[in-house]
Amino acid sequence: MEGRATREVKRNQWVPELFISSGAYLSAICAFLMLKCVVPALGGFIPTMVLILLILSLLAGSARVVFGSGDNFIVSGLAVCLGLCSSVGVWVMMTMSGTPLFYLGFYILALSFFHQSEYITTALFNPHRLSLDSYILNHSTEYHIAALASWTEYALEYWLMPSLKDHCYIASAGLVMVVCGELMRKLAMFTARSNFSHHISYRKRADHELVTHGVYGLSRHPSYVGWFYWSIGTQVTLCNPLCTLAYAAASWMFFSERIEEEEITLIKFFGQQYLDYKNRVGTCLPFIHGHKVSDDTQQ
Numbered sequence: 001m002e003g004r005a006t007r008e009v010k011r012n013q014w015v016p017e018l019f020i021s022s023g024a025y026l027s028a029i030c031a032f033l034m035l036k037c038v039v040p041a042l043g044g045f046i047p048t049m050v051l052i053l054l055i056l057s058l059l060a061g062s063a064r065v066v067f068g069s070g071d072n073f074i075v076s077g078l079a080v081c082l083g084l085c086s087s088v089g090v091w092v093m094m095t096m097s098g099t100p101l102f103y104l105g106f107y108i109l110a111l112s113f114f115h116q117s118e119y120i121t122t123a124l125f126n127p128h129r130l131s132l133d134s135y136i137l138n139h140s141t142e143y144h145i146a147a148l149a150s151w152t153e154y155a156l157e158y159w160l161m162p163s164l165k166d167h168c169y170i171a172s173a174g175l176v177m178v179v180c181g182e183l184m185r186k187l188a189m190f191t192a193r194s195n196f197s198h199h200i201s202y203r204k205r206a207d208h209e210l211v212t213h214g215v216y217g218l219s220r221h222p223s224y225v226g227w228f229y230w231s232i233g234t235q236v237t238l239c240n241p242l243c244t245l246a247y248a249a250a251s252w253m254f255f256s257e258r259i260e261e262e263e264i265t266l267i268k269f270f271g272q273q274y275l276d277y278k279n280r281v282g283t284c285l286p287f288i289h290g291h292k293v294s295d296d297t298q299q
Contacts, residue, residue, distance in 0.1 A: 017075055017130065018123035024076040025116050028083025032091070078135055079119075085112035100165040103175065103237050104154070110178045110234060111147075121186055125193045136198065146250065150235060150243045157240070165239045177233025185226030187215045196223065200262050204269040212277050219284035220277065221262075224255050228285055256288050263291035 085108055092105025115135050122134040132138075157164050165171075189196050191214035194207065201208070215222040228251050235244040266274045275293060283290055 018120065018127075020076050021079045021116070021119050021123065024079035025083040025086070028080045029087045029090075032084055032087030074132060075119075078132075078137065079116060082112045082116040082135075085109075086116070100158075100162075100168075100171070100239070103165075103168075103171040103239075106175055106178075107234055107237050110182070110230075110237075114182060114230070117182070117186060121189045122198075125190055126196050128194065129197060134198065142250070146243075146247065149246070150238065150240060153240045153243050154238050164241075167239050171237050171239055174233045174236025174238070177229050178237060181226045181228070181230025181233055183226070184215060185223050185230065188222035188226060191215055192223075200258075200265060202265055208269065210266075210270045210273055210277065212281070217281065220281050220290065221255075221259055221283055221285070224259065225284045228252075228255055252286070252288070255285060259283060259285075259288060260291050267291065267293065 089105045089107070089109030089112065092108065093102050094105075096102045096105060115137055118136050119130075119134045123130050154165075192211045195209055195211050219225050231251050232244060232248050235247050263274075263278070270277075278290060278293075
């Protein structure tokens, strides 16, 4: 399900793109917070909308002037959008504390931060694989459908059965799953560094190493573990019973197939070294044991 890279950043470009993305993301958050402080003093719908349009124009205009056109502008534009989404999430959490909508705000923050942090983490620890696809916003059609289904279920249930969303203990458990899943995935990317990729590698690079330390000592596929529990946790946080089951089933099937395919290549790359590692360390994913080794697999 992870998007395949279509354009790798040149070796001397990853530093500016890192600052472009993180700067635009933080600028959008600062702009939104300024907006929330200034708007109450303005009064009225029209002045408020004028200020919103002005801030958005300034953000877009400054990005084009400072960073130019092309990919850098797209990087900054995506970061601005994600920053605004994160700001909305924080604002909802602050204004709706103690209500079910607090967890909706957390979901918005978690979703936007996840995509932004994928790009930033790749830029920091694996810059030669950095591309626009590192945001993984173009993940897959199935990913977009799943997100839309989640939002639709939440809206309908909040409208028709609002009491279904008023289960703070369940939502809090989902919040913990999201935080732990995000942390596990980013630790995996940090630990693997240049050995991490958003897509399966079918050719072994000269510098490709088998990573077995850190979080890879707990799971053979910690980035998948993190995303698996993160994705399910988002639906538990929203108290979406249907999507919780659907996300769990879809994620399990995807990672089961993904790990099977990936481990075939890893056995070919590293041979007995990987087989020994496989025997020592599990996947930490329920009922997913990885590729069953046969004699022909190693040939």
